[in-house]
Amino acid sequence: MEMWLNRSSTDGFILLGIFSHSLTDLGLFSAVTGVFTVALCGNGLLIFLIFTDPRLHTPMYFFLSQLSLMDLMLVCDIVPKMAVNFLSGTKFISFVGCGIQIGLFVSLVGSEGLLLGLMAYDRYVAISHPLHYPSLMNQRVCLQIAGSSWAFGILDGLIQMVAAMSLHYCGSRNVDHFFCEVLSLLKLACIDTSLFEHVLFVCCVLMLLLPFSIIVASYSRILRAVLHMRSAQAQRKVLTTCSSHLTAVSLFYGAAMFIYLRPRRYRAPSHDKVVSIFYTVLTPILNPLIYSLRKREVMGALRKELDRCRIGSQH
Template sequence: MEFENQTNSRDFILLGLFSSSQTSLVFFSFLCIIFIITVTENTLMILLIHKNLRLHTPMYFLLSHLSFMDILHISNIVPKMIANFLSGSRTISFAGCGFQVFLSLTLLGGECLLLAAMSYDRYVAICNPLRYPILMNEHVSILMAFASWLVGTINSTVHTAYALQFPFCGSRAIDHFFYEVPAMLKLSCVDTSHYKRGMYVSGIIFLVIPFSIIFASYVQVLLTVLQMKSSEAWKKSFSTCSFHMIVIMMYYGPFIFTYMRPKSHHTPGQDKFLAIFYTILTPTLNPIIYSFRNKDVLTAMKNVLLTNFLLKR
C-alpha cells in the first residue's frame, strides 16, 4: 500500500534489485562502477574502429554496432535504477514503461541477430578465406547490421504495442529492476496465452535459430583449425572460440530460459538474476572478449596512445 500510494493509476512500481538500505549501498556502488566501465570501454571501441583504417573491416564494423547496442541497452536500464535508488522513489510512468520495453526488445533482438552475423563472418574468414571478399564485403556487412536493427525494431514494435494494451488488476508493483514483459504479464488480469505463443515464435526466430547458427559456425571453425598442422594456431583458435562461446551462453542461455519457459515456472528472484546476465554483464564483457583480446585492437590502441603522447610533447 505504501508503494501504491506513491503512484497514480498509470504509474508502475519497480521493486528493483535492492532496497534503500545501508547494506545495499555496496551493490549500488558496484552497479555504478559497472555502468561507467561498460559505457567507457564500448565508446572507446567505437572510436578506435572509426579512427583506425586497419579496423575498417566487416568484422569490426559489426563489432562497432554491437558496442553501440550495448551502450544503449545498459543506459536504458541502469540509470533508471540509480535514479530510483538515490531518490527513494521506485515509480516509472506508463510512457517510461513503453519506451523501456520497446528499446530493450529492439536491442535484445537486434543483438541476437548481430551475434549470428558475427559468427558467420568468422566462419567465412577461417573456413572459406579465398571467398571472404565476396561473401563478406562492405555491402554485406552493412546489410547485416541494417537487417539486425530493422528486424529487431519491427519485432519490438509489435510486442510493445500488444503488451501495453493488457489491462492490469490490483497492484501495479513489478518485482523486477526494469520493465520486462514476462514480469509485466503477471500483473495482467486477462488471459495472455495468445501473446505467450507469439513470444515463443519470436524466441525461435531471435534465440533458437541464431544460437544454432553460432554453434554450428564455431564447430566448423574448430574442425577447420584441427586440420591445420600448426599447434599454435589450434591453441589460439580454441581459446578464442571458448571465450566467445562462454559469453554467448551467458547471453542466450538466461534469455532463452526467461522468454521461452511457461509463465507458471517464473519466479521473481530467478527472473531478476537471469536478466542481470543479458542486460548488465554481457554488455560489459563483450568488448573484452571480442575486441580487447584482439591483437589488431591492441595495436590500434597503442598507436593512438603513442600518437597523442607525442603530439603533447
Template structure:
C-alpha cells in the first residue's frame, strides 16, 4: 500500500509563479500584501454599500456583487499559490484542480457578464432616467443578478467537465500557479483541437459580445452626456462611467489575451503574468477605482469614519 504522504499518480503539480529562492521572496511578499489589500478593500466597499442607505441603488447593488466576486477570486487562487511557493512540489488532486477551474471560471465569467449589466444600468440611468425606477426595479435587478450567476455557473461546469475529461498520461506538472484551462490542455495526450475551438467560441460569447455591447452602450452614453447643459451633471456622469470603463478595459483585455489566442501563441511566462493581472491586480484596483473616483462612496466612507470617531470618543 502507498504511504499516506505519497503523491498519487493522478495528482497534478503546480510549478507556481516564481521558484522558491531568496531573490523571489520580495515579489511573493508583494503578492501577499496585494492579497490582503484586495480582501480588505473589497470587504470595506461591501460594508459601505451595506450600511449606507444612500448607496442602496441598483448601481451599488451590482458593485457590491463585483466586490464579492473579486474576494472569491483571490481566495480561490492566492492561498494555494502562496502555499506552493513555501512548499514546492505540493500536489493538487484532480478534484481540487477541477474545483479551482470551476470556481475561477464562475467568478471570471460572472464578472464579464456583470460588467455588461452595469453598463446597461448606467445607460438607462443617463439616457432614459424617467423610466429608470421601472426598468431597474428591485425584481429586475435580482433577475439580472440570478441570470449572471446561473449563466456563469453552467458555462464553468461545462468547461470543467470537458477539461478534466481528457486523458493526462504524461507529465502532471502544470506550468502555472493555478489550474487553468490553457495550461492544463498542454498536458493532455489526446487531440484537444476541437475543444480549443469550443473555448474560442465561448470566448466570443462571454468576452467579445459583452465588450462590444459595453462599448456601444458607452458611445450612446457619451453622446448623451455631451449634450447635457449642466456641467455638474456631465462631470458626475463621466466620473462614474470612466471608472466602469477602466475596469472593463483591464478585465476584458486580460481575458481576451488569455482565452482567445491560439494555443501555439501561448507561453508560460506570458500566461502567468496575464493571469496574475486579472486574478490579483484587478481585484486590488477595482475598489480603489470605484471609491477614489466616486463621490458617493467617498462621502459614505467619510461619514462612516466620522461615526466611528464619535463612538470612540464616547
C-alpha cells in the first residue's frame, strides 16, 4: 500500500469515459445524473422501510435490504467520479483512487451475484417447505447467507485489486472506459497479462456460474413443485412471488455474462461501456422498483410512513 501511495502523487490514469461536451452528451449525462439520484433515493428508502417496519422483518426483505445496500454503494463508487470529471473537464484518476474503485466494484458485483443466487434458495425453501421455513431460514442462517455473500465478494475484490495494481504500466495511461475496469486497465500493462487474464476468467466463472447454478437448481425444484400443485390460483401466487427475483437475476446476470464470459476476440470497448452503464447505473434503480411496486407489504409500509409524516406535520 505504501508503494501505491508513493505512486499516486505522480502516476494515475485518464478515464476516456463515454461523454463529450456536445449537446447530446450533455442530455445523456443529465439523464444518468437523474437516474443516479433516483437510485440513491429508491434504495435508501427501501432500506429504511425494511428496517423500520416490523411487517418487513422477514428473510426475503432482509436479503432485499442487503441487495439495496450493495446497489447503493455501487452507484456511489462509479457515478460521482464520472460526474466530477465531466463537470470539471478533467478525466484524471489517481493510482490509489483507481485501485479503490476496482476493489469496491468487483466486491459489490461479486457479492450481489452471490446474494441473488442464495435468494433463489430462500424462495425454494419458502415454496417447497413452507411449514419448516421459519426454522430452516432462521436469523442465524440469514446472517450466514448475507455474511458469506459479502465475504466472498470482498475477497474477490481484494484479489483483483492487488493483482491489477501490482502490474507495471507504461506508455499510454488512457483507460477506454468511464471507470477503472480491470479488463480495460490490463491493456495498458507493459508485461504479458495472459496469466492474470486466465485467473480473472476463472474468478468470474466461479463468482457468476456458481450462484447461477444455485439459481437453476432452485428454480427447477420450484417448477417441479408448481407442476404438482392442483390449484391454478396457488400456481399463479408462486409464480408471482418468484417473478421479481427472476427479473432481477435476468438483468444482472445477462449484463455480467455478456461482459466477462465472452471470448476476447468478440469484445468491443464501446459495447462494454454501454452494458456497464446498464448494470452499474440502471440495475440499481430497477431493483427497488421491481421489488417495491410488486409487493403490497412495501407499499403498505410506505403509506404508513407517509401517514405518520403527515400527522406529525399537522401537530
